[in-house]
Amino acid sequence: MALQTSAEHPAPVRQIAMAISGWIDRLGAVWVEGQVAQLNRRQGMNTVFITLRDTVADISVPVTCSRQVFDSLNPPVVEGASVVVFAKPSYYANRGTLSLYATDIRMVGLGELLARLERRRQLLAAEGLFARELKRPLPFLPRTVGLITGRESAAERDVLENARRRWPAVSFRVVNTSVQGTNAAREVIDALGALDRDPEVDVIIIARGGGAVEDLLPFSDEALIRAVHQARTPVVSAIGHEPDTPILDLVADVRASTPTDAAKTVVPDVSEEIDRIRHLRDRGRHVMTTWLGQQMHQLEAVRARPSLANPRSTLDDRARDIEELRARTRRTLHHQVDRAHNDLMHQLARVRSLSPLATLERGYAVLQDADGHVVTSIDQARPDQEMHVRVRDGRVHVVVRDTEPDPALHPDGTDETTGETTSETQENA
Structure with a gap:
């Protein structure tokens, strides 16, 4: 019922606030669709604060939910996701604010699609298909490069032109398939199998230009992911642009941000390799020249030693040493003989003096x-x-x-x- 008020008998703020709260409480829970514009998870609090914005009009409403409800979502809700929430309006009288208290949150449209892809990614990751130790290295200079892409597409042109600009002698084996639609995944799988069986193909590129998330769905197909995982030839994923991340990027041996980047990854740049060879040759020449200079210096130092510069000088020194030793020996022996002779003479004189x-x-x-x-x-x-x-x-x-x-x-x-x-x-x- 409407409040009976007048200028002489106005209603206090608390009464009006309580009346508004009562009117809103009589409203039942409703399903509301919108886009998550802002997300706030405060540390230590059991409540998550969300701002839900209308996708057409510039209108937003705050939404609160328990942390248990929010954490149960798989994949987790992120800003920009489209959701449908089951919530009951509530009016907070102390602050005079209106909010929705959600008890259920579901992904819809693109959000639901991303949720399915995220669940698929988690299941495949749990099987170990994305393990780093399974990644195979790319050959330095492949004999033939297999390319799977759309017919006369910009991705095909970017890969071929950039690869041949970097290495003119590169050979390509191109297989054109559908890159979107219901048949795209199956055609890409067949092309991948044919190129993987070709012994001359050393690396395979799967390329496509940018597009909406729905357009890139074939490159997140589970059958395609398993086929790439089982392939014996290294696979390079070049799907869309840098922000696009189909599941193919995770299972491929190398992820290229764009088709142009795939060409740069697969074949080396001939000018860079020539410069590298020239640099290595100059470096090797410098190292060898330096080493030879050191060896020549050491050889000159060895040759400058007295023993090699004049070998006879050492022999002459040793000969003089021998002569000096012989003279000292001769003098010592003569001195010893003289002393022995004198001692003998003294003893003989004593004997003679004592003889009868x-x-x-x-x-x-x-x-x-x-x-x-x-x-x-x-x-x-x-x-x-x-x-x-x-x-x-x-x-x-x-x-x-x-x-x-x-x-x-x-x-x-x-x-x-x-x-x-x-x-x-x-x-x-």
């Missing part, structure tokens, strides 16, 4: 009886006894006539002049 012959040479004689015993006292001599007198050069045979004691000796045999006994006197003699 030396005493005999000084005029002394030794008296011996017939048995050869030395007579040291007159008591050992008897008259008419035969004795021998030993002198320096022989013996004298004598007969004792008489004995006479020495008056200078005491009866005990001590010499009065020297104080020595007779035996000591004889030993000193």
Whole structure:
């Protein structure tokens, strides 16, 4: 019912706000179609804030939903996606704002199509078809390049012209197929099988120009993806432009952003290769020249050594060393012989000085009886006894006539002049 108000009896703001809230609460839940213009997932909050915009008029409405509802979507909702939400209008009286609280969100139109493609991509990825270790390297210079593209298309012209501009001798085997429509995927699969069986084809390019998402659907076909995965020849995907990402880009060995980029990827640039060869040749010449210069410098240093510059100088030095050693040896030996001779002479002189012959040479004689015993006292001599007198050069045979004691000796045999006994006197003699 309408509120009864007047200038004299106005209604307070809270009453009006509560009335609006009550009117809106009486509205049931409705299905609303629109495009996600803004998406806000605040950290730590259980509510997701979405701005839903009309696809024709410049009108938008805020939408809230629980995080559980939003996270259950596969693929997840992104900004720009077309969706249908089942929501109930609600009025927040404290702020005076209207919003829709969604309990169900579904993709529609392009959004639903992208969702199906995303689910297909996830299933194929789970099987391992996109694994990096399965990617095969491209040959440096392929003998023949297989090209699958539309007849007289811009993609065919871009690939052929750019490839031949880079390497004029490149050979192509072109197979024209439909690149959109219901039969496109099957024709591309047949062309891929024919080129893969050709032993002269070293790499295959699947090329198409840009277009809408619906136009590129054949290149996300599951049968085509599995055929590329099973192919033995490396495959290059060149579908659309940089933002276009069909599933073929994920399974191909190399993804080219455009057909022109595919030509640059498959064949090298002859001018760049010539420059690289020239650079490598100059670098190799520089390295070899530097190495030869170092070796020549080392050889000159070796040749400049005295042992090689004048080999006889070393021999002469060694010969002088040998002569000096021989002279030192000779001098040392002579000194040792001289010292030994002097020592021998000294010992000989001492022996001679201690020899009885030396005493005999000084005029002394030794008296011996017939048995050869030395007579040291007159008591050992008897008259008419035969004795021998030993002198320096022989013996004298004598007969004792008489004995006479020495008056200078005491009866005990001590010499009065020297104080020595007779035996000591004889030993000193």
